[in-house]
Amino acid sequence: MILVVSTLHEPSVNRVVRHLEDRGAPWARINTEEFPLLRAGRIALGGAEPHGVLDTPRGAVDTRAVTAVWMRRASRPAVPRRFSAKDKAFVADEANAFLNGFLDLVSGRFVNPREAERRARKIPQLELARRCGLSVPRTLVTNDADAVRAFAAAACGPVVFKPLAGVGSNGHDFARDLGDRFGEAVEVEPQSPSADPDAPAELVFSQILTPERAAHLDALRYAPAIFQDYVEKAFDVRVTYVAGRVFACRIHSQEADDTAVDFRRMALRERIEDVGHALFEPPVPLREGIERFMQAAGLVFGCLDFVETPDGAFVFLEVNPSGQWLWVEQLTGAPISEAVADALCS
Ligand SMILES: Nc1ncnc2c1ncn2[C@@H]1O[C@H](COP(=O)(O)OP(=O)(O)O)[C@@H](O)[C@H]1O
Ligand SMILES: [Mg+2]
Incomplete structure (x- = not known):
């Protein structure tokens, strides 16, 4: 069963x-x-x-x-x-x-094993990835504006910033859709305390730290964030890992301005299928690094984000242990759902 x-x-x-x-x-x-x-x-x-x-x-x-x-x-x-x-x-x-x-x-x-999923948080996973031989960007997590200024001054190029815990996009109040199934008025508390059930699902996108944005760095005292060296991209790469199987997909995010810094902005378009998606065979060292990392993290399933640089290097950004893959399956035909079924049956 x-x-x-x-x-x-x-x-x-x-x-x-x-x-x-x-x-x-x-x-x-x-x-x-x-x-x-x-x-x-x-x-x-x-x-x-x-x-x-x-x-x-x-x-x-x-x-x-x-x-x-x-x-x-x-x-x-x-x-x-x-x-x-x-x-x-x-x-x-x-x-x-x-x-x-x-x-x-x-x-x-x-x-996934529940403890492994709980442990798969942003900060420890970047360090685990590095120890498993994956390359990761120079990273600072802070609410200290001066530290960010020093980090940016030491950078060779642009710096990108993004949220640490993500946004409570799980704010949908399912109970509203349930009508009278419960026989009384019920509500479902959002998973994350920040999620507002009245708001549509939201994302905070990654952004370049431009001088105009750097002028607002003091707002960090309200919430820390992640700052990283901006890794120049040939492609965004989404790897869906399922029990030893690796489905690697290049996302042609650099062909348009809106998706260049954060490919997820494609969700704001009318047709996401206009953004190219292509499966590719990952080089053996990348595949081995992913396997080592997923074993060490204790994860059976995960959606990993990488940047592929113009000279063909792969830089690890994150793993989401319960990430979404349907769009990759739909746009590329990668049999990911079938692989999940296999993993559950084996
Ligand atoms: N250090 C970085 N250099 C270049 N692009 C980045 C960097 N960090 C994030 N991005 C871009 O931002 C988007 C989301 O990145 P990700 O690290 O997965 O953030 P999140 O944790 O918010 O999902 C991707 O398009 C990714 O290429
Ligand atoms: Mg991501």
Whole structure:
């Protein structure tokens, strides 16, 4: 039995599930908003066979039967709107503790292991990548404007800055879409405290530290950020790593001004397919560096961002352990969803 732990609107789940069905692999999905209000769970301890059972739309799932768990962007539980803030927090913590304890009783493979996903934060991953032989940009993380000025003065070229923790783009209030399924008004707290459920999903893009922007550096006292040497690009490279398989895609971000500094600005266009995407065979040293890094990070799955320089070097920027790949699959035909299904079945 393969258990998918996800959230109500996660488009990648349907794609992967289709491949599980092609293989005849039994699967079930729990959308974490639905526990505990809509789904019951039972964990029995103190006997010879400690185990948990969780009701899902496809029937009850027993931890003893689960061979693999796909952790795909779990969310927080839906909580009645009428509850006080204190009660909402209590419910969320209790639900979370139950689900984590349930998953602790599973001995199958986790994609990704939960501790590895928690550890995969920006600062330690840059240092881990360096130790694994990947090249990384000179980096300063700070809220100290003077330190940034010194960093920029020592740079050979431009400096880029970007957020450290990202933005709470997970601010979508799923409960609004649920209508009367819960039988009462509920809400789902955003994953990140910064996410405003009334705002559309947002990104803060990477930007060059120009003299005009440098004039606002004192605003750093409100929030630290990452500063890096700007790596000159031939291409942005998105590597999707799935259990030893490497799907490397060049993104032709340098052909237009809007995508040159941050390729994700293509999302603001009407047609993202106008930005070239091409699969390529990564050179062996890059492939080996990625493998070493992913092993050391304990990650089975990850979306890695690199810059490919005009002289063909690859510079590591980050790994997102639950990154999105559907657009790469759609634009290039890379069989990533199938590889995820393979990883869950093996
Ligand atoms: N040091 C850098 N040099 C050049 N471009 C960069 C650098 N850091 C980030 N970028 C660009 O910004 C975009 C997002 O980069 P990334 O490091 O993945 O940021 P985030 O953590 O916000 O996703 C990519 O287009 C990437 O090429
Ligand atoms: Mg990124």
